[in-house]
Amino acid sequence: MLISWPMKTLYSLRMRASRGATHISGAERIVAADELVCATAELMSRAALRHGAPADEVHCIAERIDPATVQYHSFPDVTNYAAPEWRAGRQLALELLTKAGVDAKVAQAGLDLLANGPGANGANMRGAVLMDATSGQRLEPDQQRGVRVSRMDLAPQVRNQIHAELEAAGLGHHRTAEALTLSGKVLAAPGIVAELCWSDEADYITGYVADPQRGYQRITPLKALGDQRGGRVFFVAPNVEVADLIHFLERQPLLFDAIGAIQRQQG
Numbered sequence: 001m002l003i004s005w006p007m008k009t010l011y012s013l014r015m016r017a018s019r020g021a022t023h024i025s026g027a028e029r030i031v032a033a034d035e036l037v038c039a040t041a042e043l044m045s046r047a048a049l050r051h052g053a054p055a056d057e058v059h060c061i062a063e064r065i066d067p068a069t070v071q072y073h074s075f076p077d078v079t080n081y082a083a084p085e086w087r088a089g090r091q092l093a094l095e096l097l098t099k100a101g102v103d104a105k106v107a108q109a110g111l112d113l114l115a116n117g118p119g120a121n122g123a124n125m126r127g128a129v130l131m132d133a134t135s136g137q138r139l140e141p142d143q144q145r146g147v148r149v150s151r152m153d154l155a156p157q158v159r160n161q162i163h164a165e166l167e168a169a170g171l172g173h174h175r176t177a178e179a180l181t182l183s184g185k186v187l188a189a190p191g192i193v194a195e196l197c198w199s200d201e202a203d204y205i206t207g208y209v210a211d212p213q214r215g216y217q218r219i220t221p222l223k224a225l226g227d228q229r230g231g232r233v234f235f236v237a238p239n240v241e242v243a244d245l246i247h248f249l250e251r252q253p254l255l256f257d258a259i260g261a262i263q264r265q266q267g
């Protein structure tokens, strides 16, 4: 926790969009009261315009949050790795997960799970898989839905400045900023050993491995162009109190008010 910003009325704003019975996108924001209308419009139109194929239903909900309960953090450090192709990218992900303390077999199981689609019948999940980093046991109560990380964003007071800093560092893509925000919250959670992620967007091939020591390690590519499967696995320490972890991930409001170190391309 860095600074305590002056109290301001804040809302957690959450959007989810579906086509038929299928979840197609979601987004999480924390905004000041006077930003609520603009932010809602932005999320609604994003869902409606997605892929050129509109969502059938878009739901947005705003909930006031008590500013006194908000935690403030810095973003994790960022490293960039380039791999010759996606198989090499996944090999690197395996090494980084192992370095972070995930058992090698468990790390491979996590990679295989995302590669094959972690949901029922190889579908994507709305949320993340929780996996014991030592035993490989899946810990999320609902294995179709997974655990949705929520109630995190850039601090409204410094949002524009942080966006400009990310932009200047080549991290300005909205997917990158959002993934860094999500991952930053995951790394702040109790008992997290590492996170593995790649997008379910067919044309977004950068993914990452994150851990509390080394931060957010981007890998390009981590999947083949055109592959629509994606997801997230949170590897957790054995004996973690799963209910407390899920409560933190879903409910604890957390704002980022500074970036971390950003390292340029690695081998």
Ligand code: WAQ
Residues within 6 Å of the ligand: 026, 028, 124, 125, 126, 127, 128, 147, 148, 149, 150, 173, 175, 176, 179, 182, 197, 198, 199, 200, 201, 204, 206, 207, 208, 218, 230, 231, 232
């Ligand atoms: N909580 C938990 N899991 C989530 C959440 C959430 N709030 N949002 C998405 N997921 C899971 C879900 O299974 C999705 O299918 C999967 O993650 C991928 O979501 O340039 O864009 O929004 O550094 O497609 C990573 C690299 C991009 C960014 C990740 O994920 C970069 C991305 P997507």
Ligand code: MG
Residues within 6 Å of the ligand: 024, 025, 199, 200, 201
């Ligand atoms: Mg997606």
